[in-house]
Amino acid sequence: MGHGGDVIAELTTDHREVDDLFKQFSDTPPGSEDRKRLVDALTIELVRHSAAEEEYLYPAVREHLEEGEALADKELADHARVEQLLDDLQQRAPDDLDFDRLAVKLRTEVTAHAEDEENNLFPQLRNGVHSYVLEELGNKVRQAKKTAPTRAHPSAPSTSPANKLLAPGLGMVDRVRDYLSGRGQ
Template sequence: MDALAILIADHNRVRGLFARFNTANDADAVDEMSTLAEQIIEELTVHTSIEETHFYPWVVSISDETKETVSEGIEEHHVVKTLITEIQSLQPDQPEWAAKMTVLIENVEHHAEEEEEELFPKVRSATDADAREALGETLEGAKKELGAPVLADKIDLTLTELKELASDQQIPGRSDMDHDELAATVAPPTA
């Protein structure tokens, strides 16, 4: 799968988690919010790792005009990691916990939008599909090494099952996605 498609699928998956977190954001839903926060943190940890280890170095090697955007992305990752550390040091019933989650969500939404609108178009125009596919394989392998579910874990689900999962997970843009895009985007079903 194309590296950019993988990263966009990650962004959409975490946007769905953000929507579910924001819907549950009240005192009666502390357990649900805590579970969603753990999922968000897991997704972001894997995503930042594969971007910093594989995607960003590759991008800088193919285009000088991406260096500033990549540097900014790395700094935004630093902010995300700091917030994650602070969130993990708090209990979900502490007021600071929900406030830090809100700031985390806002930062990540900004970061993802910036990548999709500024960086990814530059990468798309500076590379061919084969190069992006090759990097996509590397990203999938890195995700698997980090214990994250990968496309192969969900490919056997039917289109209907994937659409249902995408709806449950509030994945944006799900109605326009085909089977493979949905499989790459949804979190795996829970037992």
């Protein structure tokens, strides 16, 4: 959950972990409970990652980059699509006909989003934001992931200040539900 380094290193490591979960999913037989377990793990990682980006990264993008407003809005739209797919997947059993189709669509969306961040947004941040700010953002993102929700909440706010106020409460409720159900363990 926390890897160290500046915000770019932290989020890039998250991307590689999600890639690994998608690979595990692909290597698992269709319809198996292991696929549901992997979708749960993907959901936990993606929601934590997204919440942290929405709380700290995208406000910094708006503040520090010339086209920051448009960049942040595009990233938030990507998150909204992913969040809806995660919510749709959580409503389905692994042997449901739509389960694998939704998982493939999720992988496509997430991969495109991560590639766009790594190839476009992160280089702009590296060139346009002081390394001290990137280190501080890395620390804030790591802290945010500790209290972030672990389930998709497509109707929850994704911009400040509402997301910073609600995310820890949603995260606490999600972690209690996860503990009681054994999800993600």
